[in-house]
Amino acid sequence: MRLAHLLRPRTVVSAHCDLPCGVYDPAQARIEAESIKAVCEKYQASDDAAFRTRALIIKEQRAELVKHHLWVLWTDYFKTPHFEKYPDLHTLFNEATKLAGASGAKGSADPGVADLLLAKIEQISKIFWETKQN
């Protein structure tokens, strides 16, 4: 583990339930997407039919969680001023959730597709943390 990780502030948090509690963090979507990428890699490396079936079952669940976490950010965290400041934000979320679905991580076991999803989540994460600074 690198020092930067050890030093990241533990108490910086940010609304992910619908009270709303005010705690949101794109890390939730990212961790599930990392899981998808790892599942894809293990799928590609295996020729055991039962293992591959299990990988598809789990990838389906993880991808659903990615979609859910992203939808929550899009609906619950981001407000009108954010969408005005970042005019591509709607499209970005729509593309990211599509990339987690049938035309992306659900429909493919290619780690490269998971990488595309991770890159979209990173774009969203970057904007998210910019809005948290203000």
Add this chain to the structure above:
Amino acid sequence: MRLAHLLRPRTVVSAHCDLPCGVYDPAQARIEAESIKAVCEKYQASDDAAFRTRALIIKEQRAELVKHHLWVLWTDYFKTPHFEKYPDLHTLFNEATKLAGASGAKGSADPGVADLLLAKIEQISKIFWETKQN
């Protein structure tokens, strides 16, 4: 946002599904526990009966997620050598999950109880990241 946060490595990941994918991260439990703390604070600050009921409904769900994420770490990530190296690890997880349950965050709307839960998760997180370095 502080620099340390910006600099934390995005690609350091760590198994949270049962393929297993090999991606685990105590941040999943911590984010839910932060949510619980924020819910407790809003609960204490409100005297609206319907709002308080909603806070309890949501807190119950978040606390269940904390328990789930911790159980997954305890069963799926940590192995015999870890338990030998950290003899208190079983007790630590048992106490942390109890602190998320009826005798802790589920049974109380005191932000201080959420703080105790967060502190336990931080202890687990510290051990987790130590084991990732080896």
Add this chain to the structure above:
Amino acid sequence: MRLAHLLRPRTVVSAHCDLPCGVYDPAQARIEAESIKAVCEKYQASDDAAFRTRALIIKEQRAELVKHHLWVLWTDYFKTPHFEKYPDLHTLFNEATKLAGASGAKGSADPGVADLLLAKIEQISKIFWETKQN
């Protein structure tokens, strides 16, 4: 609603799972929203504390289902050409899902708020059925 819509054959169906199966129907969101409205009306008509708590528990679940069904339509059914033809579609979905959340049907037990949500869903439904005719 136009007559053509009223008379559309019941067997014409349209994708709501992520195979994708190709079966989508805004009626799924509408039925849950109607449920929310009915729950709000019963909540307002009752002064029994336990009944009101149960109403809030159920309203929370129904509102979550509304959000989910709308998110699925937004991500899985609607494609780039739709968003080009209906430039307000992103905003419409974002507002509709917000109206199902903390700032709308989850946060309020006012049947009028449920009516606002139903009106948004009707707007989405109208566009949905227009796109199905082409």
Add this chain to the structure above:
Amino acid sequence: MRLAHLLRPRTVVSAHCDLPCGVYDPAQARIEAESIKAVCEKYQASDDAAFRTRALIIKEQRAELVKHHLWVLWTDYFKTPHFEKYPDLHTLFNEATKLAGASGAKGSADPGVADLLLAKIEQISKIFWETKQN
């Protein structure tokens, strides 16, 4: 289906949660069953092993939803007078839910089996709407 049914106002609604809210609609079961039929057709048209596995995963979930929606109608909407007026109603629901399970849509990827399920749901729907007219 009778014209009166086709023309019934969309805002007439009728209990599908356990408050009860009083909003029930067999369309919920029907939409999921249409999804199953579409999944079966795509399954039969594909020879891609991963796609077929995903189709089975999704079909399993959709069929569970069909069962759930039908069970809710049977337990929560229909009352003793209905069962007296329609003596075959118990059997109809039992057969319909069996047709969604292992001996039907779960156990088979034949679109013809999905058609049998849809026909049973249509029979239930017909009775449901008759009871709503009184």
Add this chain to the structure above:
Amino acid sequence: MRLAHLLRPRTVVSAHCDLPCGVYDPAQARIEAESIKAVCEKYQASDDAAFRTRALIIKEQRAELVKHHLWVLWTDYFKTPHFEKYPDLHTLFNEATKLAGASGAKGSADPGVADLLLAKIEQISKIFWETKQN
């Protein structure tokens, strides 16, 4: 309950998933119903508003599980010959699931209502074990 039942070997099991696996046991519904009764008793013994709200949240979940376990038995375990031999079986299940719903254990915090539910489950259980002996 007969002695033969009490002494039946623990390894004799009987289908509760939809493969079907062939393992069914009314104990699943009974345990949840016992939980409901205990929740009702604790609800009645408490005058703490937050505790009572939590009791209602949990009772709602447990009652849903009772309904689910009973529905599975009714649809998946019992076959046409059983319904012919026990003509009241449909009604028994319909009444039992209603007793777990809004007009029963969900809608009431009276331990006596939970007792009525438990008695219905016991009637079902008795028939279930009779059919297993043949």
Add this chain to the structure above:
Amino acid sequence: MRLAHLLRPRTVVSAHCDLPCGVYDPAQARIEAESIKAVCEKYQASDDAAFRTRALIIKEQRAELVKHHLWVLWTDYFKTPHFEKYPDLHTLFNEATKLAGASGAKGSADPGVADLLLAKIEQISKIFWETKQN
């Protein structure tokens, strides 16, 4: 199993929700594990690809339920004095839940693995009922 256990009155119950209600029963984990064993046997006896895929889907769900029921016992039922009296209890639960996961019943379709899981659950069950006698 001792006679006293076999003869224990059915109405003696013991907490499996987080009120807590005080009703716990290792039978919940055991029934799901029996289901897993039956699924494995049917999987081994079949050479139908779709059936085997369905068996893996269902086994994954059942194994998750085994883990959940065991985790609840470990966190919610067992207290410090139990862990002091049975020093191997932590390890027993950790091994049992691992046996339900990727390195056990999830990762294998061998009925022998399910037997190992059932044996662990029986060990836990024995201790559980001993603690209930005091």
